[in-house]
Structure formats: C-alpha cells, structure tokens
Amino acid sequence: MYCLGVVIMRPNPKPKAGAPTETIRIQIVNYLDWLRVSACSILRFSPPAVGPAPARPGGKTGAGGCSSQRSNPAATQRLRRGGERVRPVRLRLPVRGAAYAEHRTTHIEASCGPGTGIRMIPGVATKLAAPAAASVPQPRHMFVFGAGFVGRYVSERLLAQGWQVSGTCTSAAKKRELEMLGMSASVFDATESNLENIHSLQQATHLLISIPPIPGIGDPLLNLNEDLRRILSHGNLEWLCYLSSTSVYGDCGGALVDEDHTVNPKSESAKLRFEAEKGWLNLMDDLNLPSYIFRLGGIYGPGRSALDTLAKSKSLSQRQKVRESKQYTARIHVDDIYQALLASMSIRCARKILNVVDDDPAPRAEVFAFARSLMQRRYPDQITETIDVKSTGLDYEESIIPAEKQVSNARLKQELGVKLLHPTYRSGLQSILDSWQLES
Numbered sequence: 001m002y003c004l005g006v007v008i009m010r011p012n013p014k015p016k017a018g019a020p021t022e023t024i025r026i027q028i029v030n031y032l033d034w035l036r037v038s039a040c041s042i043l044r045f046s047p048p049a050v051g052p053a054p055a056r057p058g059g060k061t062g063a064g065g066c067s068s069q070r071s072n073p074a075a076t077q078r079l080r081r082g083g084e085r086v087r088p089v090r091l092r093l094p095v096r097g098a099a100y101a102e103h104r105t106t107h108i109e110a111s112c113g114p115g116t117g118i119r120m121i122p123g124v125a126t127k128l129a130a131p132a133a134a135s136v137p138q139p140r141h142m143f144v145f146g147a148g149f150v151g152r153y154v155s156e157r158l159l160a161q162g163w164q165v166s167g168t169c170t171s172a173a174k175k176r177e178l179e180m181l182g183m184s185a186s187v188f189d190a191t192e193s194n195l196e197n198i199h200s201l202q203q204a205t206h207l208l209i210s211i212p213p214i215p216g217i218g219d220p221l222l223n224l225n226e227d228l229r230r231i232l233s234h235g236n237l238e239w240l241c242y243l244s245s246t247s248v249y250g251d252c253g254g255a256l257v258d259e260d261h262t263v264n265p266k267s268e269s270a271k272l273r274f275e276a277e278k279g280w281l282n283l284m285d286d287l288n289l290p291s292y293i294f295r296l297g298g299i300y301g302p303g304r305s306a307l308d309t310l311a312k313s314k315s316l317s318q319r320q321k322v323r324e325s326k327q328y329t330a331r332i333h334v335d336d337i338y339q340a341l342l343a344s345m346s347i348r349c350a351r352k353i354l355n356v357v358d359d360d361p362a363p364r365a366e367v368f369a370f371a372r373s374l375m376q377r378r379y380p381d382q383i384t385e386t387i388d389v390k391s392t393g394l395d396y397e398e399s400i401i402p403a404e405k406q407v408s409n410a411r412l413k414q415e416l417g418v419k420l421l422h423p424t425y426r427s428g429l430q431s432i433l434d435s436w437q438l439e440s
Contacts, residue, residue: 139164141236143204145221146211147178147185149304150243150296153334154208154341155183166200168211190220195227202235206345209242209280213272222279232287239345241292242280245273246330246355248295252405254328259295259353259411266403277353284351292344296337297330297357297407300425304334305432306371311382328361330407333422335431343416354416357407360424367425374433 142158144151144167155165159182168188169175178185186198190211195201213219221228232240249257250264265271277293284291300306340356375382412418422428 141204142206142208143167143201145209148210150299150334150337151208151210154338156181157338191217195224195231202231205236206239207237213276215268218272219276219279222276229283229286237289239290240284241294241341241344244277244293244295246295246297246357246407247403248274249405251403254404254406256406256408258408259355281351290348291351293353294356297332299334300331300428301334302432302435305429306368307375307429307432310371310375327363328404328406329364330357330361331425332357333428335421340412340416340418343418347416354412355407355409356412357409358420358423361406362425370426371429374429378433
C-alpha cells in the first residue's frame with residue numbers, strides 16, 4: 001500500500017565531484033496540509049507507523065517552517081551504517097482542521113554518501129502552535145413554499161437527515177401538523193401575506209417552490225417579486241428549485257418530447273405554469289445561483305395513487321371517463337422526485353430545466369387495471385369499480401383537452417445521475433401496497 005508524499009531535494013553545501021544530491025524521504029504521521037519547502041517533487045511512500053512518537057529535546061527553527069537538530073553522538077552512532085554519514089532532520093508539518101488537532105513532528109534520516117539508503121525514524125512529539133479555528137459549516141436549511149404532498153414528503157426526509165426545515169401552508173391545522181414533524185411552519189396566503197413576516201426565509205440555504213399558479217392571478221409569489229428578490233439576494237441562498245409540470249408541452253400527437261421541445265401549453269393551468277417558469281427563470285438569472293425547473297409528471301405515492309383511489313370508492317365523472325381514453329400519461333413516484341432534488345443539490349449550474357418522469361408513459365386505464373389486480377389478490381373486499389382523477393396529481397383540465405405525448409427523462413439520468421427507484425408504475429404501486437401491509 002502506497003500513498004503520495006514529498007521528496008525535498010537540495011544540493012550539499014560543499015558538493016564533491018560525483019556526489020549525489022541530498023534526498024529526504026518523508027513519511028507523514030499526521031495529515032499533510034502543506035509543507036513549505038524551496039523545491040518539491042512527488043514520490044510514493046509507505047503509510048506511517050501508528051503510535052505516539054518518543055520525546056526529544058527541541059532544536060532551532062529554520063526558514064520555511066522546518067526545524068533542524070543535531071543528534072547526540074550515541075544516537076548518531078546508532079544511525080550509522082557501513083561507515084556512511086547519516087544526518088537526522090526534523091520537519092514541522094502544519095495541519096488543518098479539528099479532525100487533525102493532534103500535532104506531531106517527524107524525524108527523517110537522510111544520508112549523503114554514495115550508495116546510501118533512506119529510512120525514517122520516529123519523531124519528537126513537540127507542542128505546535130494551535131491551528132486557526134476551522135470555519136463552522138453553515139447548517140443546511142430548506143424552505144418549502146407550499147408544504148403539500150411533495151413539499152411535506154421532502155421535508156420529512158430532510159428532517160430525518162438533520163436538516164433544518166421551514167415552510168408555508170394554508171391553514172392553522174396544517175401548521176400544527178407540520179410543527180409536530182419538526183418544521184418551522186407559517187400560514188401563508190400569497191395574495192395577502194407579507195414575505196417580511198416569514199423570518200426563516202432569509203436564513204434558508206435551499207428553496208423549494210411547490211405552490212401552483214392561481215387562475216386569474218398566476219404565480220402568487222412572483223406577484224411579490226420585488227420583496228422576494230430583495231430577501232433572497234441578501235440571504236444565504238445556495239440552491240433553488242421550482243416544481244412545474246409536463247403539461248406545458250401541450251398536445252404533441254404522441255411524439256417523444258425532451259426539454260428542448262417546443263412548449264405549447266393548451267389548458268389554462270398549463271399556460272399559467274409556463275408563465276411561472278419564465279418568471280422564476282428571470283429571478284434565477286438575477287440571483288446567479290444553482291437553480292432548477294422540474295417538469296413533473298403526474299405525482300403519485302403513499303396516500304395518493306390508483307390503489308388509494310380504488311380503496312376510497314369514489315364515483316366516476318364524465319370528465320374522468322374522457323381521461324381514461326388517453327394513450328400516454330407521464331407520471332413520477334414521489335420517492336424519485338425526492339432523490340432528483342437531492343442529486344441536483346450536489347451539481348452547480350446556472351440554471352437547468354429537467355423532465356422528472358418515469359420510464360413508462362402507460363395509459364391511465366392500464367395503471368388502474370394493474371392496481372385492481374393487486375387489490376384483488378391481497379384486499380379483495382376493498383375493490384371497487386370506480387375511480388377518481390383528482391388523486392392522480394395531473395392537471396384537471398387535461399381530462400378534456402388532448403395532450404398526447406411521451407416525455408423523455410434521459411437528461412435527468414445523464415446530467416443528474418439519477419437511477420429511478422420506481423422506473424414504472426408497477427414497482428411504484430407494489431411498494432405502496434407493501435407499505436399498507438407493514439402498517440397493518
């Protein structure tokens with residue numbers, strides 16, 4: 001086993017013809033941050049021996065952060081081999097950070113005669129000056145505008161990872177629920193509330209926007225554009241993501257569409273989504289920080305899936321029957337939304353638009369047929385013949401306006417390195433059913 005080390009090479013003070021340069025081979029006891037020397041080159045060296053170094057009297061300190069010391073005659077005699085001259089050298093090695101707070105110097109032997117070898121001997125454990133205090137990393141603080149299905153799911157998992165999480169909701173009852181999870185929650189009505197009253201927003205390092213546009217108003221947060229811009233530009237923000245929808249692509253006749261495809265929203269909600277995307281992109285440019293637009297497919301997960309819809313025994317409306325005839329439906333499990341968000345936080349980019357969908361744009365009728373088969377095998381007494389479109393997470397008007405398309409997730413996989421936990425609705429629904437069994 002070898003590690004990278006440093007060789008210091010300098011000529012002898014009175015070189016003789018044919019004499020080699022003096023070479024000092026360093027075996028480091030502690031982490032080497034930077035060794036101040038006049039010239040360096042790289043070699044490989046064995047890892048250091050474990051254990052404290054024996055104490056020895058100190059010596060004078062020379063330039064470059066190194067100190068030298070004369071050894072006593074007995075020690076020098078022990079270091080001689082074959083009559084060759086061996087000179088012990090002690091180097092002071094600076095370290096950094098609380099993890100390397102134990103300081104130690106190392107003795108190294110260098111021989112100056114022809115044919116000599118180099119070996120390291122234990123060093124002197126001397127007291128070094130205390131290192132500069134390590135900068136305390138800024139705590140990660142996620143602020144979620146709109147802690148609904150996705151926002152709450154993300155918040156719970158970030159809290160479990162030690163994040164500080166704040167967010168907004170629409171009622172006092174939901175505020176109490178979020179606070180019981182460990183969040184700092186605020187009841188917020190973007191058409192009436194003031195951003196200045198949300199004190200935790202300025203402390204946030206990460207911002208997730210999951211508030212949908214409002215008919216007749218648009219994105220309510222962008223209506224507070226000046227306040228939002230001022231607060232975010234003077235805060236600690238490092239990352240921002242706006243959750244949009246694949247509905248912005250409109251009807252593409254069943255063609256495969258990626259993020260570069262022409263956007264052509266048809267429904268009113270899709271048009272509002274696209275306008276919100278443009279507004280957030282402008283704000284992202286001004287803030288100059290890693291920013292993402294996630295175009296989500298129909299969102300499903302525990303408590304919000306075809307299985308849950310079947311179990312609730314809802315009646316089927318005419319609009320829902322029309323929707324059943326759709327050939328393609330983009331969808332994404334909330335687990336995969338969460339891992340896409342995590343992956344984006346580790347990649348710095350100016351701004352990026354990504355489709356967040358699974359691999360299988362299967363028709364909704366096929367999804368419900370599979371859900372029924374799962375229910376019949378495990379919970380036959382709960383199966384019904386009616387479904388409810390509102391539990392699928394897709395835009396309501398899409399049930400009337402044609403919007404056939406297959407949405408590509410290639411960029412999500414290539415640029416973020418995301419490997420979907422649920423690449424098809426089959427694994428996603430099976431995992432939800434399995435969670436029911438665990439809960440029962």
